[in-house]
Amino acid sequence: MAGQLQLVIACTLAAASGLVLWFLEQGRERRQEPKSGCPGRYERGMREREYIRLIPPGEMQLVRSFLRSIYNARGWAIDAASRERAWADVLITAQTHAGGNWPLDFQPSDITSEQLQSLCLAVERFFLGGLLSAQIRKCCRPLLKVEMGVDPRDPHSWLSGLHEDNTIYVNANRLRESISDVNPMDFEGTLCVSKLEALAHALGHELVHAVVLNFFPEMDATSPAYIPDDKHGPIFMLLNKRLFGHTGHASRRLFTVDG
Structure with a gap:
């Protein structure tokens, strides 16, 4: 009788333990679900582990292969310290x-087209290893070009925007505002303390769009993992983070506007 009672108790404890483990597993799975509650829908603010699951396997394979090529071409690791050194090298080179003899602080009216081109090419060389320019030439597409002024397609754009002809428009009005160590700007997770630094990061953002446009034109046109949120979907978010260390795709306006 005592043996049967012990057996019943053991079975009961085992069943209870199994039930507890099941509830814990269910809770873990719920925590990993996208915030939207809909696995197929992207929403701004998702974490990487959430939005990365929304990228189709075939597209993810292409993106990962591309990233491996970039890492090999640029010749430095993907850790935060190496990335910070690369951004510092961009500013030193500029x-x-x-x-281009760039000053850290400048007025948009004083900047030449040659300076803009030099800065863009420096960002592309240090972070993309020159592979984007090579791909553009290979496909006989228009070369990257940067223009300071107002984007004719979107005059109210924040800092910059890329067009189908590989032209990046930089919003001159936004760069009249002060950016300094006492009046910084948070650009997608990076604290910028000069206009030059903010502009370099803005160009990096646009180069992500240029990568998708020139390496993966079908994704650029139709991919549900790229086109949401004005082409800032999961594929953009992943590339922006892995290539440039940017988180999100918006800048906090931490500075005041000069009169």
């Missing part, structure tokens, strides 16, 4: 004669 301030040299060959890089």
Whole structure:
């Protein structure tokens, strides 16, 4: 009788333990579900582990292969320290004669087309290893071009925008506002303390769009993992983070507007 009672107790404890484990597993799975509650729908604010599941396997394979090529071409690791050094190298290069003699602070009216081109190419060289420019030439598409002024397609754009002809428009009005160490700007998770730094990061953002446009034109046109949120869907978010260390795709306006 005592043996049967012990057996019943053991079975009851085992069943209870199994039930507890089941509830814990269900809770873990619910925590990993996208915030929208709909696995197939992207919403701004999702974390990487949420939005990455929305990228179709075939497209994810292409993106991962592309990232491996970039990492090999640019020749540095993907850790935060290496990425910070690369951004520092961009700014150092930009301030040299060959890089355009950029000042850290500037007025948009004083900037030349040559300076804009030099800065864009520096960002592309340090972070993309020159592969984007090579792909554009290979496909006989218009070369990357940067223009300061007002985007004719979107005059109210925040800092910049990319067009189908590989032209990046930089919003001159936004760069009249002060950016400094006491009046910084949070650009997609990076604290920028100069106009030059903010502009370099803005160009990096647009180069992500240029990557998709020139390497993956079908994704650019139709992919549900790219086109949501004005082409800032999961594919953009993943590339923006893995290539440039950017989180999100918006900037907090931490600075005041000069009169």
